[in-house]
Amino acid sequence: MEYDVTPERQAYLDAHGYTILTACPGSGKTTSIVKKLLAVSRYCEEHYGRHTGFACLSFTNKACAELKQKYREMHDERLVFPNEVLTIDSFIMQYVVLPFWYLCDACKKKPMVVNEEEILERIYYNNIQIKGKWQQYPVMELRQYAKLIYSKKPSLISIEMTGFKWNHKVVINANEEAYCKAAIIYRLSEGFITSGDALWMACYILKHHQEVSKALVARFPYIIVDEAQDNSELHFEFFRLLKSAGLQNLEYIGDICQSIYGFNNARPKLLQALMAEEGWNVLPLSECRRSNQRIIDLYCKLKPNDVPAITSHGVEDSGIPIVVYKYDDSNVRDIIRDFYQVCDD
Template sequence: MPLRRVSAAYLAQAEELRDNVQQWAAYESRGNCIVLAGPGSGKTKTLVLKMARALAEDVRAPRGIACITYSQECTRELTRRMESLGLRESSRLFIGTVHGFCLRHLLIPYGRLANLGLPDPITVSTTDHSQQVFLRVRARLFGEASTHRKIDMDKHRRIHLDRAAPSWREFEELATLAEAYEEALHHDGFVDYEDLVIYGERLVTQHDWVLPLVKACFPMLAVDEYQDLGVGLHRIVKRLAFDGGVRLFAVGDADQSVYGFNGADSSLLHDLAERPDVECIKLKVNYRCAEAIVRVSERALGEFREYRSYDPDRQAHIDLIECPDGLTQQAKWAIEKIIPAALRRQPGRQIGDIAILYRNAGIGDVVAGAAADAGVSFIRVDTSAPYRKCAITSWVEDCSAWCAGGGRDAKPMLQGLIDRWLAFHRLPLADNNARIHIKKLTEFLWSHRENRSAWYFVSAIREKLLDNLIAGNACLVDQAAQMDAMTRALQVGGILHDLDMAGLGGRDGSPDQLNLLTLHSAKGCEYDVVIMLGLDEGTFHWTNVQGNDLLESRRLFYVGVTRARDEVYMLYSGWNENRGRRYYSGRLRFLEELNAD
């Protein structure tokens, strides 16, 4: 029996897990638990209900649960699902990225006590400023002609956390560059996102006194998408769980590990799952994909996983389409042929149920051009998007959605917007200052309940609320840069100038807009219809790719196929272009294994 009042929604939804033996076992687990969850297996639902139960039955107030996930998009989805159960972010529930957890719950409260040597106050550098520091240091050390890249230096910092180990100096120039870069950045009074995890890990692993303090706040730690989160988080998790007594509940799928270029290592998930003091549960039922798509996806992966569709009789449509004239023809074929047919095929289907997936933003430019030429409205999620998703930009989008009409259906919930607003100020709900901030926010939202231009709304919310917040919070410097990018995109002449408030509120998905995403951005998403473009050797990956890079490329292809509920279209041309030359390297090698022609 629950120890205190719980959400009726949580109890009702929990009963839905009972018929799935593996989901129910995860829900009933009492100790450390790792859930290995294939595509469409209901892992997010299982994770959310497990956290809801733990908050209701196991973790007594004022203590809480910290839930760490990979990206801002994942954070947003988990937050919405918890809100639907009547549970919101508060001092008892943290949902955020590993960087956010390290900053808010490790470095800010304990960093100065541990004499970590970080700037005080901790101010996160903007991406542009970090790049400028890197270029300055690189030129000083190795000359203007140096070809060292920041992405390589950051990966070295991310993977080799022990600076005393021989592996740190395995690539001597990268190690020297990293040390000089960090010294220069800190001298300027800033840290970067890599620092947050690096120093968070040092704090936890080198200072025993921190462990009971973290456990006192968060006796349970939940981790989503564990396979993508890297060495730093893995060390933090092991230290908190197995030395600090924090209970661990983590979900992940090594087959969907696609961030090796960022330092992610899928073997870390298996390392946890194989421990004798951890219960390992595997989810086998795919609630998303039709049976034919499940079977094709296993051929795409090159491994048999014994997954099965929840609805084995549901029909699927799978097609490989050759477009010999290249990417432009692929994009045009998708927009003008596939999408209209898919909309006709299923009554009630909307264009928001369809996604076009591709390898990189360059292909996204081609697709966006074809969609614009055809008058198709779209949402784009890749590196060419007008601004990067972060906590503040996502919150502004949700405020816009509420004012434009979403508030009538509690989508999003007003209380959730308030909780996130207070979290920016790091204020508990009962604080007297919190009441002032709540009043300002609710008055603003209530007075802007109309669907005007997004530019008008963003200008107003910045003037009345956000600019003062950002000016007084050094931790929000990088997020302020993304708010500036959003503002530029919405102003006259900007790429999103014609957007209204409802459109801004639907920037993470709208029934009336086609979804354009990179394959990496599509992780965690699902659509009725998935169209994959650029499936050619030399376009999807280098023609000479091998080893771990080839395995990761295969997993990325697998991720794309498994986003689809009912229909998958795979388009190729048989050639690729590089520096103006055409290379007939053939279609993607994984297509040869599908036997779906």
């Protein structure tokens, strides 16, 4: 696999410590990460020992599979121990929650992740036979919140750093807060957790048991977080706790303009705030290999002014006009038909 080393890319390849890489669309971000990983594995072995490696984390299994495949193509070898390419959820479960769940006071059984709303909802009810008929009642721990449990499903409750959310909305009513707390405590005690619960548990464990944080940092002295613009507040807290425990190499890679998980608590503004903090080496990848400059200039009208300017790199401009579609429910099919016709032409 060919890799064009430009000054921007070389600056990232050479960077260690605390780095934020802002990568525009089409900049070759994934390929640059893969290019660097081989050197990072050798860096870990040389500076921290043969038992140590990097953890390269992303949000989806598909993204992780792409990283592994490109690594094999570029370096002609597989990613193996002691290095890991995992989703953030898998990393948290494998290295914090499953081995140390008992350090979370609310968790009374080895946890199992259940994200399906329909399945999660069932744990909050008991089936009781009355006069030959089976009827469903809330578990005893939530019986006092009988009115709330039917209007606000407990399966949609999540726990955050400073409180609770129901269906991604902050809960401020005192009675509803008590209900949310009881629901979370009950499902943790029964060993059923969501991915969000697992993240909160991981932060709780790292915060109250620094020996776990330090052991994790000793095992993974270099952590790369891909698609960092989609981190939630708890994600940033998790990595902050590792940094406080001695993590010396942490990279956030992303683009605040490309956040797509706002519905799932993504906080791109927190990444933007980190970029202004002292101690972080902020580097750009601003050369787009996907679009010509006219398309880029149109896109740049929509991005914040403090995001680095984007330039087209090696893309020939064939002079084809840019087409902008305005759509509503009545013309979607017409637009798709016209789009295909434009492409054919």
